[in-house]
Amino acid sequence: MGWNNLANKALNPIISLIYPIPALGWLPLLMLWFGIGEILPIAIIFICSFFPILYNTVTGIKNVGKNYIFAARMLGASDLKILSTVVVPLALPNIFTGLKLESGMAWRVIIAAEMVAIPTGIGALMMKAESLIRIDIIIVCLIVLGIMCLSFEKFFAFLEKKLTNRWR
Amino acid sequence: MSSIKLKNISKYVCKNINLEIFDKELLVLLGPNGAGKSTLLNVIAGLIDYEGSVFFSNMPVDKVPANKRRIGYLFQELNLFPHLDVSANIAYGLRVQKQPQDEIKDRVEELLQIMKIKHLSSRYPKEMSGGEKQRVALARALANSPRILLLDEPMNSLDYRTSKYLRTEFKILQKKLGITTIYVTHNFYEAEEMAERIAVLDKGRVEQIGSPKEIFFHPTEAVNDFIGAPNILTCDYCNRLSFGLIEVKCGDISLVISSEREKIKKVAILPEDIYLSDTRPPGPDVNRVKGKLSEIEESSSTVCCTVITGKNSLKVKLPQEIFASMSLNISDEVWLILAPRKLKIITDGE
Numbered sequence: 257m258g259w260n261n262l263a264n265k266a267l268n269p270i271i272s273l274i275y276p277i278p279a280l281g282w283l284p285l286l287m288l289w290f291g292i293g294e295i296l297p298i299a300i301i302f303i304c305s306f307f308p309i310l311y312n313t314v315t316g317i318k319n320v321g322k323n324y325i326f327a328a329r330m331l332g333a334s335d336l337k338i339l340s341t342v343v344v345p346l347a348l349p350n351i352f353t354g355l356k357l358e359s360g361m362a363w364r365v366i367i368a369a370e371m372v373a374i375p376t377g378i379g380a381l382m383m384k385a386e387s388l389i390r391i392d393i394i395i396v397c398l399i400v401l402g403i404m405c406l407s408f409e410k411f412f413a414f415l416e417k418k419l420t421n422r423w424r
Numbered sequence: 425m426s427s428i429k430l431k432n433i434s435k436y437v438c439k440n441i442n443l444e445i446f447d448k449e450l451l452v453l454l455g456p457n458g459a460g461k462s463t464l465l466n467v468i469a470g471l472i473d474y475e476g477s478v479f480f481s482n483m484p485v486d487k488v489p490a491n492k493r494r495i496g497y498l499f500q501e502l503n504l505f506p507h508l509d510v511s512a513n514i515a516y517g518l519r520v521q522k523q524p525q526d527e528i529k530d531r532v533e534e535l536l537q538i539m540k541i542k543h544l545s546s547r548y549p550k551e552m553s554g555g556e557k558q559r560v561a562l563a564r565a566l567a568n569s570p571r572i573l574l575l576d577e578p579m580n581s582l583d584y585r586t587s588k589y590l591r592t593e594f595k596i597l598q599k600k601l602g603i604t605t606i607y608v609t610h611n612f613y614e615a616e617e618m619a620e621r622i623a624v625l626d627k628g629r630v631e632q633i634g635s636p637k638e639i640f641f642h643p644t645e646a647v648n649d650f651i652g653a654p655n656i657l658t659c660d661y662c663n664r665l666s667f668g669l670i671e672v673k674c675g676d677i678s679l680v681i682s683s684e685r686e687k688i689k690k691v692a693i694l695p696e697d698i699y700l701s702d703t704r705p706p707g708p709d710v711n712r713v714k715g716k717l718s719e720i721e722e723s724s725s726t727v728c729c730t731v732i733t734g735k736n737s738l739k740v741k742l743p744q745e746i747f748a749s750m751s752l753n754i755s756d757e758v759w760l761i762l763a764p765r766k767l768k769i770i771t772d773g774e
Contacts, residue, residue, distance in 0.1 A: 326471050327503035329490045331517030332568060341520065345507045423507045423548045 257310075258317025258347070259339055271307065279304035279365045283373055296374060297366050304365040309354035316350025317343055349424065352416035359408035367401060427604040428468060428572060433476035436463050437628035441476070448602045450595070452615040454639075455625035456650055461608045462500070464625070465574045468606070469495050480571065496565035496603075498575040502557050504549040510560050511536070511545045517568040535563040538597070555586040562594070566601070573598070573605040579614065591617060612651045612694075616640070626650055640768055641692055654692040654768070655738045662688050676734030677713050679762060687772035695741035697766035700729060701759045702750040711767075713738070713760045717752055731758055 257264045279300055286299050320343050328338045344351075370379025378397050385393035428445040438460040445451045453461045467474045470490035478485050485493060504513050511532050518528045536542045539559040549557060558578060565573060579587035595618060598605050609615050615622050616636040624632045624639060624647045631646040632639055639647060640654060657674035665671055670683045674691060681691065699705075705712065715738065719730035727747040729740045738760060752758065 321503070323499060323501055323503040324505060326490075327497070327499060327505070328516070328520075329471065330469060330495060330497040331520060331564070332491045332494075333516075333520040334491060337520045341516075342505060346505075348507075420507070423550065 258314040259343060264314075271310065275307040275311075280368055280372075283369055287373060292374060297369065297377070300366055300369050301362045305358040305362050308358050308361070309351070312350045312354030312357075313347060316347030319350065320346045348420050349416070352412055352420070355412045356409050356416070359412055360405040363401060363405045363408070427481060428606075429479040429482070430464070430468070431477040431479070433464065433467055433474055433478070435467055435472060435474040436460065438463050438467070439628045441628070441630055443623060443630055443633075445604060445606060447481075448604055450598055450605045450607060450618060450620050452619035452622045453606060453608045453625055454610065454612060454615040454622050454651075456610055458627075459610075459625040460628040461610075461625055462576050463628075465497070465576050465606065465608060468572070469493065469497050469574060494568065494571050496568065496570035496573045498561055498565045498573070498578045500576045500578065500580060502561040502578070504557055504561055504564070506549050509546050509548050510541065510552075513549070513560060514564045514567050516564065521568065531567060535567055539563040554582050555590060558582065558586075558590055566603075571604065573603050575605065575607045577608050577610070579609075587614075588617075594618075612640075624650065637768070637770065641690065641770060652694050652696065652741070653739070654694050655698070656690055656692045657736060658690055659688050662686060675736045677736055677762075679711050679767065680764065681767055681769060682764065683769055683771070685769075685771040688769050689772060690770040692768045692770075693762055693766055695728060695739040696726075697763050698738060698740045699761040699763070700731070700740045700742055700747075700750075701761070702752055702756065704759055705761060711762045711764055713762070715758055715760060717754055717756045717758050720752070720754065729758075731760060733760070 257267055282303050283300065286296055286303075290296050290299055324342050324346065325338055328342045333341065366377070367379040367382075370377040371383050372379075374380060378401060382394055382397045385391075385397070427447040427449070428443075430441055430443040433441040433443075437458065441460075441464065443464075453464065455461050463472070466472045467476075468478060470478075470485070470488060470493050480493070505516065508516065514532045514535055515528050518531060523531075532545075536545055539562060541556065541559050541563065544552060544556055544560065549560070552560070561578070579590060582590065591614065607615075607618050609618075619636055621633060622636055622639050623630050624643075626646050626649075629646075631650075632644045634642075639651070641656065643651060643653065657677060659672045659674050661673040663671040664686050665680065668682055668684055670681050670686065670688060672679050672681060672688050672691060679691060681688065713731075713733045715731035715733035717729055718732045718737070721728040722744070725744055726741050727744055729742070729747070729752075731738050731740055740760060
């Protein structure tokens with residue numbers, strides 16, 4: 257979408273329509289389609305993370321200076337080569353911004369889904385603890401959740417630093 | 425033999441441009457901002473659509489895409505890939521064309537050596553100075569052994585000394601490689617230093633093509649507006665001094681010029697290269713003239729003065745604030761200094 261204007265024009269209206277729907281809004285439909293199993297949380301995480309990461313990637317690709325593309329073209333690169341060797345590497349900082357933001361958001365959404373619909377996982381455990389008035393379990397769950405969000409974000413930050421720090 | 429031929433090229437400001445660049449020639453495209461110089465380079469490179477035809481070695485290339493035209497392009501902003509180190513930047517063109525690894529390595533080594541940047545091979549663009557980046561960008565442009573080299577105001581961001589040094593080096597390299605080159609600049613002195621021929625472009629039209637001397641001494645009216653009409657003095661007398669210096673007399677004006685030739689016919693200098701002072705300048709009395717201010721023409725940022733010195737009349741251009749600080753009036757006495765390095769000469773046989 258960021259590279260090809262035609263793809264952008266064709267897909268942008270559809271994505272703009274779907275993007276505002278909250279990830280939890282898809283839950284009833286996904287439960288009917290996939291049932292309550294292993295695939296359901298994966299589908300929820302995918303829907304929650306896909307659009308913000310897509311938007312960040314598209315923005316990153318669009319922000320790559322035209323001059324770099326011209327330079328690569330003058331050096332004999334085809335469009336596909338330019339995309340893979342110049343545009344995507346230069347869009348990495350934006351792509352990582354999306355990944356870092358969504359790594360935390362995905363955890364929040366999946367916990368909410370587990371609280372209301374999925375009978376396993378940290379969310380479901382917190383709901384059970386609430387019914388048994390086990391505050392200690394709830395607090396431990398919250399701490400685990402905080403650590404998970406933080407470690408995922410730090411993991412992507414580390415990866416970003418590893419891949420882009422030398423040249424940025 | 426013509427290497428590049430442009431026939432009726434029209435794009436943006438450029439209108440019906442016809443231009444021929446000879447094999448192994450270094451042609452300078454000279455013109456003010458917005459004259460269409462970069463547009464013309466982009467047309468030759470095939471980076472933009474255009475009307476008209478481009479020929480390389482008499483073969484039309486209008487349908488050949490930019491990545492297949494075998495052109496080395498040194499952009500104004502250099503456009504070194506920030507995510508690749510120097511070696512990878514230079515090797516980029518060879519890699520995308522799937523050259524064997526050994527050949528890529530050898531070619532990169534060779535270019536690092538030619539451009540004297542071996543010590544920079546593992547640095548990233550952000551870790552280099554402007555002059556170093558310039559060398560890397562040139563090495564990258566030459567890596568694919570292009571048949572044509574386009575340089576779009578490549579020295580713009582460099583200081584005077586570095587840019588002069590690189591220009592001299594580039595000129596030697598261009599001669600050595602024998603590559604047809606188009607060099608774009610808006611600076612006449614840069615053009616004069618580099619060019620075998622200069623094509624002056626203004627408002628999308630080629631106004632004049634010729635050797636630097638032809639352009640300087642016989643500018644057309646449009647070229648006059650851009651580089652300024654020079655003061656041309658006819659020499660009455662020449663006397664050879666030692667160390668390659670010649671003393672010439674043009675009416676009441678006596679000048680010392682650095683030249684190997686003895687017979688100088690004419691001397692010329694641009695109005696902005698003459699310094700004007702309301703008091704006698706200190707220092708040795710060489711290339712200085714006393715005169716009388718006869719005319720003052722003020723424009724937005726500059727003042728053009730006409731100074732009568734005996735039978736000669738010289739135009740002098742100076743910034744508005746400097747002129748204002750001297751509080752000069754018509755008929756006042758002034759001193760002129762003619763910068764020796766800026767004097768151009770025409771000798772017998774030219």
